[in-house]
Amino acid sequence: MELAAMLGCPDVAFRQPESEWEASVTAAMRGAFAEHAEHNAFYRAQCEAAGVGAEDIDTLADLVKIPLLPVRMFKQPDAHVLMTAPLTEVELEIRSTGTGGVPSVARRDVKTVSRVMTAIFTQYREFFQVGKGAGLFLCPSTAETPEMGMVKAFNVLNGLLDDHAYIVRDYAFDPEEALGQLDKWEESMTRHIIGPPFLVGRLLRYLELEDIALKLDPESLVVTLGGWKRYTGESIGREEFNAKIEKYLGIPADRVRDMYGMIESNMLAVECEHHRKHVPPWSYISIRDVENTDVELAPGKTGVIALMDALSTGYPAFILSEDVGEVDHTPCPCGRTGQTVSFRRRLQGAELGCCAVSIEKFIDSQEIVAECEIPAAAAPVEG
Amino acid sequence: MPRYSPTVVDHFTNPRNAGELDDPDVRAFIGNPVCGDQIMLTARVTDGTVAEIRFRAHGCAASLATASVVTEAALGATLGEIEAWDDERVEALLGGLAPDQRHVAALGRQVAHRLVTNHREGVDDDAPLICA
Ligand SMILES: [Zn+2]
Numbered sequence: 363m364e365l366a367a368m369l370g371c372p373d374v375a376f377r378q379p380e381s382e383w384e385a386s387v388t389a390a391m392r393g394a395f396a397e398h399a400e401h402n403a404f405y406r407a408q409c410e411a412a413g414v415g416a417e418d419i420d421t422l423a424d425l426v427k428i429p430l431l432p433v434r435m436f437k438q439p440d441a442h443v444l445m446t447a448p449l450t451e452v453e454l455e456i457r458s459t460g461t462g463g464v465p466s467v468a469r470r471d472v473k474t475v476s477r478v479m480t481a482i483f484t485q486y487r488e489f490f491q492v493g494k495g496a497g498l499f500l501c502p503s504t505a506e507t508p509e510m511g512m513v514k515a516f517n518v519l520n521g522l523l524d525d526h527a528y529i530v531r532d533y534a535f536d537p538e539e540a541l542g543q544l545d546k547w548e549e550s551m552t553r554h555i556i557g558p559p560f561l562v563g564r565l566l567r568y569l570e571l572e573d574i575a576l577k578l579d580p581e582s583l584v585v586t587l588g589g590w591k592r593y594t595g596e597s598i599g600r601e602e603f604n605a606k607i608e609k610y611l612g613i614p615a616d617r618v619r620d621m622y623g624m625i626e627s628n629m630l631a632v633e634c635e636h637h638r639k640h641v642p643p644w645s646y647i648s649i650r651d652v653e654n655t656d657v658e659l660a661p662g663k664t665g666v667i668a669l670m671d672a673l674s675t676g677y678p679a680f681i682l683s684e685d686v687g688e689v690d691h692t693p694c695p696c697g698r699t700g701q702t703v704s705f706r707r708r709l710q711g712a713e714l715g716c717c718a719v720s721i722e723k724f725i726d727s728q729e730i731v732a733e734c735e736i737p738a739a740a741a742p743v744e745g
Numbered sequence: 746m747p748r749y750s751p752t753v754v755d756h757f758t759n760p761r762n763a764g765e766l767d768d769p770d771v772r773a774f775i776g777n778p779v780c781g782d783q784i785m786l787t788a789r790v791t792d793g794t795v796a797e798i799r800f801r802a803h804g805c806a807a808s809l810a811t812a813s814v815v816t817e818a819a820l821g822a823t824l825g826e827i828e829a830w831d832d833e834r835v836e837a838l839l840g841g842l843a844p845d846q847r848h849v850a851a852l853g854r855q856v857a858h859r860l861v862t863n864h865r866e867g868v869d870d871d872a873p874l875i876c877a
Contacts, residue, residue, distance in 0.1 A: 437803065439763065439801055439802055439803060439809070440760075440763070442757055442758055442760075442806075442809070448754070448758070449749050449753070449754045449757050449758060449806055450747060450748070450749060450754055452748070452749070452806065453748065455805045455806060457781065457804075457805070464781065464783070464803050465781030465782070465803055465804055467803075467804065467805060469806065
């Protein structure tokens with residue numbers, strides 16, 4: 363299938379027979395690779411150094427030849443060299459600030475934004491079949507954090523719903539306000555809960571402490587995106603998380619759906635009811651040997667996650683991440699084909715770098731920020 | 746109006762005075778702990794005039810361009826002149842800003858003023874003013 367056809371017909375695109383999926387994803391990658399190698403001088407130099415051109419990409423097994431950009435390059439001051447599109451074409455600068463404080467900035471041009479918005483919307487429809495109801499967003503609004511990737515992705519989901527409430531404001535979260543909002547929607551709308559795992563966890567902790575067990579609606583969903591490891595280093599266990607959602611929100615595990623993505627890539631892998639995160643066929647995940655990231659590991663082996671994305675025209679979105687995980691090419695009981703991905707952990711030495719960590723850190727430490735020695739003349743600017 | 750002024754496009758694409766001076770007379774750093782925009786200036790000052798200046802910046806394209814135009818405007822300027830800059834002056838140097846880019850004018854003005862204050866008081870920002 364052509365890229366445009368896949369974006370337009372997700373039900374078919376996610377269920378292509380194996381050989382067709384291989385051909386579709388290879389063709390999409392070859393096309394994107396050819397564009398960046400031709401129009402991006404910095405990337406072309408990498409391709410020339412590696413001695414690889416679009417004509418060398420014939421089969422899925424050839425995708426490993428496509429040169430990767432280490433994700434930390436997006437933090438560099440001279441990140442403008444990564445751009446294939448001129449700044450005049452850049453529409454959205456999406457950023458993520460991890461525990462290190464230096465932001466990673468991904469600049470998306472007009473064409474990429476159109477494709478990504480279509481892709482994310484399409485995936486929400488494909489995986490959640492949601493088109494009405496109310497969303498309790500346990501995150502700041504896009505008005506408060508216009509450049510935060512996670513919030514931007516959640517906000518697309520908002521467009522499919524009839525009502526919404528953003529519960530995090532000025533980096534403060536009040537679980538009582540969340541309950542009040544759920545109460546208000548009861549009897550009139552199906553209630554969904556959307557947010558990073560740690561904030562859903564906070565709501566659950568509150569319900570547990572107050573001994574309140576809610577029973578949300580038959581079609582309610584819990585949709586999460588963002589890290590499962592807190593900035594403190596503590597991990598949130600998925601099984602326990604699902605069990606608590608069932609107990610305190612009355613939502614069964616098959617309606618708790620996590621997603622995986624990173625702001626530098628346009629790929630969003632969404633969980634099906636079997637809790638497998640499906641990589642869309644316009645993206646490909648290549649698992650690399652931790653010791654030598656030029657080497658691709660077989661499905662099922664754990665290694666560094668490389669995300670290759672054919673939607674990006676702004677910069678070559680062939681990215682070597684600092685995440686560790688594996689892919690699975692075996693058929694999923696849901697009937698969808700292609701790859702599924704499992705995130706395991708961050709690479710050793712990598713900072714925790716995602717929007718969720720940044721929100722959590724600031725919710726927890728507003729007092730610490732206030733106590734920081736910021737002389738009056740250097741008061742933080744808005745932005 | 747285009748999304749980025751021609752000046753912002755020019756300075757983002759071809760930054761002037763990028764880098765860091767070895768052994769500068771003064772160093773100034775401004776950062777936003779939430780969104781992460783950061784500018785660090787290092788400069789040599791001779792007879793109250795900026796003789797040499799470099800920047801390091803992280804953040805959105807407009808903030809990177811701000812760092813570049815601020816160094817260009819500061820080079821050869823007296824500290825008194827720089828102290829008179831306000832947000833409007835920085836925005837004018839950038840050839841105008843879209844509403845969602847306006848925060849960088851304050852960032853540029855603040856880091857320029859901080860350079861002057863730090864030089865006068867003989868202090869340095871050797872660490873980012875960010876809670877990591
Ligand atoms: Zn599935």
